[in-house]
Amino acid sequence: NAxxxxxxxxxxxxxxxxxxxxxAQDMNHNSMxxxxxxxxxxxxxxxxxxxxGTTDKGEVPNGYNVSRLNKREFSLRLESAAPSQTSxxxxxxxxxxxxxxxxxxxxxxxxxxxL
Amino acid sequence: xxxxxxxPQSLIVQKGGIPIINCAYENTAFDYFPWxxxxxxxxxxxxxxxxxxxSEKKEGRFTISFNKSAKQFSLHxxxxxxxxxxxxxxxASGWGGTSYGKLTFGQGTILTVHP
Numbered sequence: 530n531a532x533x534x535x536x537x538x539x540x541x542x543x544x545x546x547x548x549x550x551x552x553a554q555d556m557n558h559n560s561m562x563x564x565x566x567x568x569x570x571x572x573x574x575x576x577x578x579x580x581x582g583t584t585d586k587g588e589v590p591n592g593y594n595v596s597r598l599n600k601r602e603f604s605l606r607l608e609s610a611a612p613s614q615t616s617x618x619x620x621x622x623x624x625x626x627x628x629x630x631x632x633x634x635x636x637x638x639x640x641x642x643x644l
Numbered sequence: 645x646x647x648x649x650x651x652p653q654s655l656i657v658q659k660g661g662i663p664i665i666n667c668a669y670e671n672t673a674f675d676y677f678p679w680x681x682x683x684x685x686x687x688x689x690x691x692x693x694x695x696x697x698x699s700e701k702k703e704g705r706f707t708i709s710f711n712k713s714a715k716q717f718s719l720h721x722x723x724x725x726x727x728x729x730x731x732x733x734x735x736a737s738g739w740g741g742t743s744y745g746k747l748t749f750g751q752g753t754i755l756t757v758h759p
Contacts, residue, residue, distance in 0.1 A: 577746060
């Protein structure tokens with residue numbers, strides 16, 4: 530099983546450019562998440578989607594937008610990239626229904642540099 | 645606001661030693677406490693998790709100790725091996741209101757196990 534697949538793996542952007550990070554899971558999970566990982570700060574939640582058709586803000590949503598395209602896919606968009614958005618971005622998914630804390634399965638990340 | 649504080653930032657032990665990583669949380673609504681292991685270039689992977697109705701959980705060489713009154717939990721790695729060298733993250737989540745399923749991560753601990 531592929532699990533959670535993220536594309537691209539690496540990307541370099543110039544300030545002001547836009548791009549979309551793609552994420553797909555093949556585990557039939559209801560919930561999907563986007564995190565960013567910065568040195569010394571752990572992982573911080575950007576946006577999440579508890580189920581198909583719903584999205585909600587996490588801890589650090591400013592400068593990002595998301596789309597839950599279908600149950601499998603959850604994309605993250607940077608409309609106007611800024612150097613402060615240089616980070617490693619992780620997508621995750623989890624199963625279970627409302628009120629159930631299920632393990633989150635992570636992709637291998639997208640390493641994004643903004644010059 | 646950092647709701648989960650993790651220490652130490654880095655830890656070096658000899659093979660066979662017992663590294664201990666500590667986490668403290670603030671939000672009394674948290675009711676699920678997982679630990680994730682991350683190798684370079686990979687996404688975090690669930691290692692072990694505990695709920696507050698037990699004080700200890702063991703899985704192989706990994707043990708979580710949980711102190712609800714002190715709002716602290718820790719990871720112990722018995723008979724540590726060089727292959728355990730990785731970054732370890734504690735996390736916490738609860739549900740109710742808007743906190744469902746959203747993990748709050750600690751800052752991470754870089755563990756090095758020397759042969």
